[in-house]
Amino acid sequence: MKKVLLSLALVSISMAFAQKKEIQNAVKAVDGGNNTEALAQVSAAENTLQGKLYLLEPSVLEQYYYAKGLALLKSGKIAEGANVLAKISDLGKTKFYVGKDNEKNKVYFAGKEEADKLGTGLKLKEESFTPSLNANLGNIVNPMLSKISNEAQDAYNAKKYNEAAASFLKVNDLLRAVGQPDQTYEYYAAISYALANNKEEAIKVYQDLINSGYTGVKTTYSALNKKTNARENFDKNTFDLVKKSPDYADFKTETSKSVEEELYDTAASLMIDAEKYDLAIQTLEKAIAKFPNNTRFGDLKLSAYSRSGNSAKLEDTIKEALAKNPSDKMNWSNLGIIKSSNQTPENVKQAEEAFSKALALDANYIPALRGICFNLYLNADEDKKLIDSYNEARKAGKIDEANKIIAGRKVKFEKALPYLERLYAADPKDIDTVSTLANVYASLGKADKSKELKAVLKKLEASK
Template sequence: MKKLILGIAIVASAFVFGQKDANALNAQLQAANKAAMDAYNAKNYAVAAPKFVEVYDLLKTAGQDNKIYMYYAGLSHALANNSDESIKIYTDLVNSGFTGVETTYTAKEKKSGQVVNLDKATWELMKKNPDYSDFKTEQTKSVEPDLYETLTSLLLNAKKGNEALVIIEKGLAKFPNNAKLKEAQTNAFLQSGNTDKFINGLKEQLAKNPNDATNWYNLGVMQSKTPATVADALESFKKAVELKPDFADAYQNLVYTTIGDDAKIVSEINALRKDKPDDASKLIDARRERFNKALPFAESWYKVAPKNIDAVTTLKEIYVVTKNMDKVKEMKAKEAELSAAAPAK
């Protein structure tokens, strides 16, 4: 999330209320604006959010529908972890077509040299006043991309994948090259249960950035769920550790994917031992071969995560199957050491 740009000052010259109590209203605006900015700068976002709403409401009372303050309120709610409030405000802003683009009007007072902020109508009138010069306008940058990105992130964090997809599609229609929305779309596909689109999204991202170890890992996880793509999963995990040599989770998945469903294989072996010993022997040999292939991955997993008891136990079991008893003893000792050091449950 972007930090708020709080250089916008509410000044009396910016408002033309046409009311006898204009001064009182302006005083309220000044006070609410100061309270909002002070709270935000102090990182007291829960206080800042309603104060920004108050500024918006006061301006609206004066006939100015300046939604930038609702944007500030939504962002403050997000930073305060008030997700529901933030989602509501951001959704309203997206649906309203809000961009945050504002035009400021300034002029310089010749006598004092002071630059003053003016509303558009006053700025136009002042052009005829010989006491003022240097009439300028300036547009603020659009916050619309940030608005879509933040709302999408809030919805995904709230596990609202389907709602996030609606916002993402709307955002990508306006900003088709937005990398953050593309990445969020992939995550939203997974969260909403559309695994095929999730996988395709990962592949698209990897085509653009083949050096993203996390995306290779995520692709491997999805590929490992289908027997037909297990070999592809192994290649994806290998690519992940190639790019990130300390990627413990990727090594773990390389081990488990290489070994496969070992409990099922052991059950089949036990069922065949008595009546079909030759068939059982073939399964035993094939099992040992898979464990030998998994061994270097398990050793790498242990190397990058030596205090992970799962890594230690798995490596110990692989040494048992591959009949390396010295290493079995070493891993048993390490396993006992880690178990003793673990906090009591």
């Protein structure tokens, strides 16, 4: 039995040694520029580990991330490589829980969550780790950073926005790779894709920025160098030290404005333009919850519901907006138009009330004047129904019913007339308004006024 246990221990030790050797070979290969060999050695180690990275001591785990990430990066797989390399910086922020598993293998669980999940019942000791390969990584990645950031800026200046966006994203990835994450370049990529009218890619990047909590807020620390008379920027710790130096003056701490509302606005606008209405509405609901005083988000939500054809949701959204701002003439007018689309007696009453409130706020508000005329009282679909009903009643010999229908149609014309006249006064060159007003005058027996308007209409049509 002891021999069996001893042989198992030897197998475990030899496996651990093999993995360590493969990873060290991968490091040598990638440092020597042989990326294919590096990835082959990494793959061999991974086949043995079967995802159990906790079997690697932190220094070897760092080498594993270094070799794999750098080989991917040098092979042109920048985003994939950066994701791996970024884990090196995380190692320095992580507590390791070290011990032995039930098979006597040494284990190194990264973080409390992994330890609780995989190390239940084991005796574990908490340890810290300081990565040592960051400096070497910076020496390799920084020249790439400089080259690609210059390419991104040149492409942007040349208005090659798709090209600029792709390069800005590479810069973002490289910064993560060296443990200096800064989503400013991802923000630049989003703007560039939007300028290129590449809605799909722009939406993806804007969503990632929003979901990550990016705000764009940065604090800059600067001071005037008395010897050179030049302003210099510092990190917070250096700034605090420089304050004590007699060589500097005019110390400034400046905080940039948040771009978070802009992110939501642009993302939702792109989604609406791309006809991704459900996604736009979800995004805008988050925006409204976060920035309840930004009326622009409510307007965009109305636009999304309107363009999606969801009139019930559109009506609810308009009512929500009016509850917050009852002095919004546009939303009162929009509510009137929605209610005019299905002319039950109750809807007609509500439409009249909505248009009246809009016009009480602005007596010459053209959208409300047009709405009450053409959507409510002179609605083409409703008028056709009346004419069809009138003709059917006449054919059936129901003269009283036919006369009642015509009388009801006349009442609609009479209600529309004062608003049509105001609309004509506000925009006397609108052909639709002039033509409709001439016909209404004729229907109401105002022949002289109808004749006068028809003369005006003839001149307008001739001048087109």
